[in-house]
Amino acid sequence: MDRINELEQKIKIYQDEIHKKDELIQKLSSMDIGQIKSVEQKPNNDANKEDQQTCIKREELAALRSRVEQLCDKTLNQESELKAKSTLLTKTESDLLKLTHKKDELIAENEKLKKQLNDNTKCIDTKIAENEICNKKLNELNQLLKSEQNKTEELKKRLNKQIEEKEKSDYELTQNEKRLETFTTKMIHIFDTLLQNDEHLTINCRDEKKLEELITKAKDVVSENLKSKGHIQELLDKLKQRENENAEQKYSVNRLGELLTKNDRYEKENRDLNQELEYIRHKEKSLEERIRVLNKELIDSQLHIRELDKQLQETRNKNEKHHWINQNKYDEDNSQLFRNSLASLLQCNPTEISIKESIRKFMSEFHEQKDLCSRLEVRLSDALNRLDHSQASKHEIERMLEKTERECFDSREQIRRLETDLINSDLVKQEQRSDKLKIFSYLCKLAAKVKIDEKVASGMRFDELQEVLSTRIGQITSGEYAMLSDIQANADRVNGLKRKVKRLQDQLASREIQLGLWKEKASKLEDRLSSMNDTEMVAHANKIAAEKSAINARRSELEVSRLKEELTRLKAELLDFSDAKINVVKYEEQLSELSKLNKELEGIRQSQATKIAELTEKMELQTNEDSDNRNRLEEECRHLMNELQTTRKSLEQFQRSERELRGLLNAEAVNFS
Numbered sequence: 001m002d003r004i005n006e007l008e009q010k011i012k013i014y015q016d017e018i019h020k021k022d023e024l025i026q027k028l029s030s031m032d033i034g035q036i037k038s039v040e041q042k043p044n045n046d047a048n049k050e051d052q053q054t055c056i057k058r059e060e061l062a063a064l065r066s067r068v069e070q071l072c073d074k075t076l077n078q079e080s081e082l083k084a085k086s087t088l089l090t091k092t093e094s095d096l097l098k099l100t101h102k103k104d105e106l107i108a109e110n111e112k113l114k115k116q117l118n119d120n121t122k123c124i125d126t127k128i129a130e131n132e133i134c135n136k137k138l139n140e141l142n143q144l145l146k147s148e149q150n151k152t153e154e155l156k157k158r159l160n161k162q163i164e165e166k167e168k169s170d171y172e173l174t175q176n177e178k179r180l181e182t183f184t185t186k187m188i189h190i191f192d193t194l195l196q197n198d199e200h201l202t203i204n205c206r207d208e209k210k211l212e213e214l215i216t217k218a219k220d221v222v223s224e225n226l227k228s229k230g231h232i233q234e235l236l237d238k239l240k241q242r243e244n245e246n247a248e249q250k251y252s253v254n255r256l257g258e259l260l261t262k263n264d265r266y267e268k269e270n271r272d273l274n275q276e277l278e279y280i281r282h283k284e285k286s287l288e289e290r291i292r293v294l295n296k297e298l299i300d301s302q303l304h305i306r307e308l309d310k311q312l313q314e315t316r317n318k319n320e321k322h323h324w325i326n327q328n329k330y331d332e333d334n335s336q337l338f339r340n341s342l343a344s345l346l347q348c349n350p351t352e353i354s355i356k357e358s359i360r361k362f363m364s365e366f367h368e369q370k371d372l373c374s375r376l377e378v379r380l381s382d383a384l385n386r387l388d389h390s391q392a393s394k395h396e397i398e399r400m401l402e403k404t405e406r407e408c409f410d411s412r413e414q415i416r417r418l419e420t421d422l423i424n425s426d427l428v429k430q431e432q433r434s435d436k437l438k439i440f441s442y443l444c445k446l447a448a449k450v451k452i453d454e455k456v457a458s459g460m461r462f463d464e465l466q467e468v469l470s471t472r473i474g475q476i477t478s479g480e481y482a483m484l485s486d487i488q489a490n491a492d493r494v495n496g497l498k499r500k501v502k503r504l505q506d507q508l509a510s511r512e513i514q515l516g517l518w519k520e521k522a523s524k525l526e527d528r529l530s531s532m533n534d535t536e537m538v539a540h541a542n543k544i545a546a547e548k549s550a551i552n553a554r555r556s557e558l559e560v561s562r563l564k565e566e567l568t569r570l571k572a573e574l575l576d577f578s579d580a581k582i583n584v585v586k587y588e589e590q591l592s593e594l595s596k597l598n599k600e601l602e603g604i605r606q607s608q609a610t611k612i613a614e615l616t617e618k619m620e621l622q623t624n625e626d627s628d629n630r631n632r633l634e635e636e637c638r639h640l641m642n643e644l645q646t647t648r649k650s651l652e653q654f655q656r657s658e659r660e661l662r663g664l665l666n667a668e669a670v671n672f673s
Contacts, residue, residue, distance in 0.1 A: 106657055
């Protein structure tokens, strides 16, 4: 970069020197031959010598002019070459800067991708470890479930045994009832026979021993009956207890079945999650392979870029060396030619002192011309300022015209709106007038029937005609109709005309007031138009707030509907519970006799109940742990999917940058070739 800056400075210095040389050459070429004569004329020489000298000087001037033109052409060619070289240098520098920036960006992106890959690999390792822990826990839970399933099978077997015992007890009860019925029937038959046989009674009455035997037999029968009744009650109580225990065991079995179904469902979900994890691992492996390939390509591209940089540096060094050599030669040749040309033009020795003295003279003249140019520039700047001021005023006038046109357009629109409002009001008024004319014609007909002149009635006002009709009808009803005369009718007509004149004057005044009101209304409408933007903003904010409140209301409605459904479900469960209670009461009444048999099974039931409670607690804990593990696995899967998406995006960006790099490298290769 330092070398490039030095080269640019040297190029600027050379351009300034060339510009100065061009100015001097133009001044020398524009000078007259007479001026050169007057500068170097000698009064003591002869006329012939002067003519010869003038011819020689003319020839020399023509040769100098041709040389100057050649030098100008050479300088122009050299300037064009220098400009082309400078443009090439700037282009190469800009390309190099772009390449360095892109290289740095690619390196930074590569480092970011590497960091992201390392982070992703760490996260994946942690998640794999967590998944293994979850799998271990799931295996333990499956073992516990299998043990619990075995226990439930044992409980089912015990339940079946108890059901068989219950059936046996029911069978024995029915047999006992049948025996009781037969025994009672026999006893009744015996008593009936005893009561029917008087002879036997006489015998029994006489034989006290036989009577005592019968009494003892009856007492024995009664005692056996009481014992059988007690035994039946005990059996019923035992049956009742047995059915309660069976219901509880059925409930526990149903609960265990639900837990087993939930466990199966969780196992299916775990299998699905394991499949997803395997799929994600497969994708990660493919991505890692792709990243390795891209890293290899990136390393190759970096090596290629380094080789190209080395080639560029070599070509730069060669170009700089050639440029320095050519520049030194060119400077030496130009300095010699310039000194000789200046000495020949100025007709002096090719020394610095003589050239400087002659140049000072030219510079004094140049400063005078420069002062004139500065004065002319000041005048031009004043004229340009005036032009700018006039243009600015013109723009302001155009803006004012645009504003007035807009205001006129707005006022025209307001006038159109007011005209539409007036037309609407006129239509309403016309309808009202038509209704009024109908009513007025009806009143005129009514006046003709009441014997009032139609001309007089039509000349009256609506209110006046109503008053006249009301007075005439009142007179007719009171009997004063005969007293009216034509003079009174004419007087009424005159009064009506006066009232009409006053009414017309009032209408004119009201119309003027209406015009004033319409003007005020137009001004208010203009104010409203200015304030409509603020009101629209407020209305938009209110609309957004209303939409938010509507969304919240919908959510609350959904929650209310859900709660209602839960209430209906609970009510249905309560009804089922009440039905079950009624059935339980019935069963209690039926099974009060079997209570004694079920006392032996209470210990077994209590132990089973404790075991079932422990199993239910364990199952609830397992379900909670399974739900927590499932939620955690879902969150981890989502996190993994998000990370995969980010890695895909970064890989796509990396591929795009790689494509751009390859395109740039190809373009550079084409440029170098």
